Amino acid sequence: MATPTTNVTPAAGAARAAPHSEVAHDAGHGSFPPFKPDSFGSQLLWLAIAFGLLWLFMAKVGAPRVGGILSERRGRISGDLSEAERFRNEASAAEQTYEKALADARRSAAKLADEARQTMAADFAGKKDMEEAKLAQHLAVAEKRIAAVRDKALGEVGAIATDCAEAIVAKLTGAPTRDEIGAAVASSMHLPGTRR
Amino acid sequence: MADPIHQFQIETIATLGKIGNVEIAFTNSALFMFIAVGLTMAFLVLATGSRALVPSRWQSLAEMTYEFVETTVKGSAGQEGMRFFPLIFSLFMFVLVTNFLGMIPGGFTVTSHIIVTFALAMLVFLAVIIVGVLGHGFHFLKLFVPSGVPGYILPLVVLIEVISFLSRPISLSVRLFANMLAGHIALKIFAGFVVSLGAAGVWAVLSPLPLALAVGLTALELLVAFLQAYVFTILTCIYLNDALHPGH
Numbered sequence: 001m002a003t004p005t006t007n008v009t010p011a012a013g014a015a016r017a018a019p020h021s022e023v024a025h026d027a028g029h030g031s032f033p034p035f036k037p038d039s040f041g042s043q044l045l046w047l048a049i050a051f052g053l054l055w056l057f058m059a060k061v062g063a064p065r066v067g068g069i070l071s072e073r074r075g076r077i078s079g080d081l082s083e084a085e086r087f088r089n090e091a092s093a094a095e096q097t098y099e100k101a102l103a104d105a106r107r108s109a110a111k112l113a114d115e116a117r118q119t120m121a122a123d124f125a126g127k128k129d130m131e132e133a134k135l136a137q138h139l140a141v142a143e144k145r146i147a148a149v150r151d152k153a154l155g156e157v158g159a160i161a162t163d164c165a166e167a168i169v170a171k172l173t174g175a176p177t178r179d180e181i182g183a184a185v186a187s188s189m190h191l192p193g194t195r196r
Numbered sequence: 197m198a199d200p201i202h203q204f205q206i207e208t209i210a211t212l213g214k215i216g217n218v219e220i221a222f223t224n225s226a227l228f229m230f231i232a233v234g235l236t237m238a239f240l241v242l243a244t245g246s247r248a249l250v251p252s253r254w255q256s257l258a259e260m261t262y263e264f265v266e267t268t269v270k271g272s273a274g275q276e277g278m279r280f281f282p283l284i285f286s287l288f289m290f291v292l293v294t295n296f297l298g299m300i301p302g303g304f305t306v307t308s309h310i311i312v313t314f315a316l317a318m319l320v321f322l323a324v325i326i327v328g329v330l331g332h333g334f335h336f337l338k339l340f341v342p343s344g345v346p347g348y349i350l351p352l353v354v355l356i357e358v359i360s361f362l363s364r365p366i367s368l369s370v371r372l373f374a375n376m377l378a379g380h381i382a383l384k385i386f387a388g389f390v391v392s393l394g395a396a397g398v399w400a401v402l403s404p405l406p407l408a409l410a411v412g413l414t415a416l417e418l419l420v421a422f423l424q425a426y427v428f429t430i431l432t433c434i435y436l437n438d439a440l441h442p443g444h
């Protein structure tokens with residue numbers, strides 16, 4: 001190493017510092033810089049100042065600042081998560097309520113339908129019975145009337161036939177008795193009556 | 197070839213005076229300490245400027261750094277260790293940034309000086325003793341008496357424990373110092389080979405070899421720069437854990 005490198009003193013302090021400089025210079029060539037004790041004082045002083053400054057900064061500004069941001073974020077995230085959890089619980093509760101209401105509505109609708117069906121069936125059966133009874137009554141009346149008409153008609157048939165036969169016999173034979181004619185009519189009427 | 201030791205030279209920027217017999221000067225080392233501290237502060241303040249809920253890249257980086265150290269502290273020293281988080285975070289950032297600044301060509305590696313790493317290690321050592329004595333008083337000495345050791349062997353074990361405790365600041369400081377020093381020397385030597393071989397006529401064809409090595413070493417040194425900061429931090433946490441829970 002040709003160039004002097006140790007303790008380059010500024011011009012202002014050159015005169016005063018020159019002897020020290022020379023000594024340091026010689027020592028600099030002879031020994032290893034990290035083991036030269038003449039620089040230890042300065043290094044320790046500046047280290048104390050610089051590191052003390054950094055420590056103070058970290059304690060007052062650096063660590064609280066970054067730590068604050070981080071804890072804020074962690075708090076925000078956990079807060080958001082718990083809020084989301086709460087919303088989910090609410091939603092599932094609402095869903096349960098809805099399902100329950102739906103089931104209730106279904107059940108009551110089924111009940112209503114059932115009741116309506118039963119009422120209708122009972123109503124229908126009652127009406128049917130009534131109509132049938134009415135019909136049967138009408139039928140009975142009609143049958144009775146038919147029977148009456150028939151009996152009347154049958155009753156008149158004898159008289160008509162008697163008159164008719166009387167007229168025919170009178171025309172053919174003179175004047176038969178009324179009793180003879182009546183007996184003849186009765187016997188002839190008996191025949192078709194049994195045949196029927 | 198360039199002197200591989202030259203990069204560790206302390207150069208005075210301004211002489212300020214004397215305290216007793218000790219000359220006090222603002223040096224390149226002090227300059228890089230303040231650059232590291234300034235960069236760390238600027239990084240943490242500017243990156244978190246928006247305090248965004250969804251972080252930007254820079255904010256994400258600041259948060260990752262914070263959480264990395266937080267995990268280390270909580271993992272090694274428990275929740276109580278978080279009381280010392282500002283100190284541990286400062287140590288991590290200071291060592292990390294000074295290590296990385298040393299990787300910049302022309303830069304100065306503050307942590308390549310044993311006095312700096314030893315001072316930081318002593319800070320940790322004293323913090324452990326103060327925290328331990330304040331927190332547990334006489335019981336802090338239980339740290340040296342592991343439970344479940346037979347009586348006849350106990351003196352020996354206690355002696356070993358005391359020696360290992362006292363050697364902590366030395367191992368802590370020498371580990372960091374030696375790693376940075378050795379790495380930078382190796383890097384410088386291999387980089388010097390490239391130049392020497394390049395100027396050596398026919399031998400210039402071999403110069404890519406040390407160049408490739410220097411490139412690889414640079415990557416390795418970046419890893420070491422981070423790793424040593426992490427090792428320093430995690431050991432600090434483990435030592436603090438001893439002070440917080442001395443019962444083994």
